[in-house]
Amino acid sequence: MSKKELESFLEASDAKAFDTRHRQIINNNIGKYKVAVSNGRKQYDNYELARTRAAMLKWKVLENLDKYLLEFEANTQRKGTKVIWCEDVEGAQKEVMSILKANDAKMIVKAKSMATEEIGLNELLKHQGIDSIETDLGEYIQQLDGEKPYHIVTPAMHKSKEDIADLFARKLGTSPDLTPEQLSLHARMLLRDKYTEAKVGITGANFLIADTGSISITENEGNARLTTAFPKVHIVVVGIEKIIPNLTDLDLFLPLLATAGTGQRITAYNTIISGPAGKEEADGPKEMYVLLLDNGRTELLAQHEQRQALGCIRCGACLNACPVYKNIGGHSYQTTYSGPIGSVITPHLRGMEEYKHLSYASTLCGNCTEVCPVKIDIHNLLLFNRRDAVKSKLNKWTENNGWKLWRWGMMERSRMNKSSGLKNQFMKYFFKETWGDKRETPIVAEKSFNEQWRALHPTTTN
DSSP states (O other): OOOHHHHHHHHHHHHHHTOHHHHHHHHHHHHHHHHHHHHHGGGOSOHHHHHHHHHHHHHHHHHTHHHHHHHHHHHHHTTTOEEEEEOSHHHHHHHHHHHHHHTTOSEEEEOOOHHHHHTTHHHHHHHTTOEEEEOSHHHHHHHHTTOOOSSSSOTTTTOOHHHHHHHHHHHHOOOTTOOHHHHHHHHHHHHHHHHHHOSEEEEOOSEEETTTTEEEEEESSSHHHHHHHSSSEEEEEEEGGGEESOGGGHHHHHHHHHHHHHSOSSOSEEEEEOSSOOTTOSSSOSEEEEEEEOTTHHHHHTOTTGGGGGGOOOOOHHHHHOTTHHHHTTGGGOSSSOHHHHHHHHHHHHOHHHHGGGGGSOOOOSHHHHHOTTOOOHHHHHHHHHHHHHHTTOSOHHHHHHHHHHHHHHTOHHHHTSOHHHHHHHHHHHHHHHHOTTSOOOOOOSSOHHHHHHHHOTTOOO
16 A cells, blocks of 8 residues: 555644644635525525435436437537547546647636646646646636645635735735735736637536537636637536536536535526537637546446445535534645545545545544535445455555454453453554544543443343
8 A cells, every 4th residue: 555645644634733824714714605505505495305306317417427428429529529538637638738739829728627637737738838827816826826726616715815915925026915806806917818818728617518518617707708718729628427418407506506615596607618619709719629537437437336426516515514624624635626525536536545545534424415415425435435445455454453353352241341451552552643643542441331330230130
């Protein structure tokens, strides 16, 4: 088993968990979302019914994923879009570079997309000498600071307005006293010309619509619309699981995504793109490409219990609900997808041996499952991942033998009643490292509950 990812995760988690300022900012920002989401749900007469419908529809899609993907491909190709199937990160990177080189692109504009983060697009383009400009304000802030997105929905959630003002002052030479509104206007001013200069715009997609061959993008800033309107080439990088059967299904999913993610009734900009611009259209790309990314998704689809995780609509609700995420933050996971849903899918996308530790980064309280708008059974999926890791013999020698010894002791009452000194030595030896250096190892009572009960009730036979 690789120790690099585990040790890095533990080190980062330990640092963030005891960073009081970080926790204060996160709890404040997540607290605002919690209030907004609670109010947002009031738009529904029956929110649970909407969740159930969404869950059933997503399950139907996963059971017929090949059918819907082929339907989407056929329908979008008829409208002039080129569809490219990408098996892995390397394949997706190769296809993007091929398109950029064919169009002699030296600079691209990019809308917020977790799929492009997954394939390491910004790093690739930087290495190739191509400027990649993030146009979403949160992503732009993170790019300016040289950091990865912190949260699926809110990339700069861990930064206060003072942090952002200071960042702009250092990187852009603005006054450190600018208000959030002034900071937004300055970023808008800097980015506005980039849309008309770029030859290529790159986006993700929130949904792929099978029956119309369209993509749906939902956002709050309008930057995705500009990214797809001005450049002559539009590249969409999207996971194969984002498919929905019909255009009318957006009536269900768009409000759910907005409500669960930010507490809005609906996001400010909801765009449906059905191909490159026609001759009569003034705006829009002359060429459009959709890169359908697998990258381990079919392997996850093959897992009967865990496949439902592919139904995720990337609302971020489970991150906001998770007590672990709220303490260690998004960067500690050191993966594209953080929080509970990231802990479920990452071991399947990037390797169980390297990332099985994420399945243990949970209290199993079930809050993630409770808030999921498509009813993914997240906390139980983490248990299935743990089971698979054990079956694959990926656990450490000390862990395996520790549980064997524990089982041996629990199988006989006489062994359970052994001296507390022996039990305390066992706890100290086997659990000192995992319990943590900031907590005292629990002390086992001198007498077991069974012995104490029998002392109080001498006539009891058991």
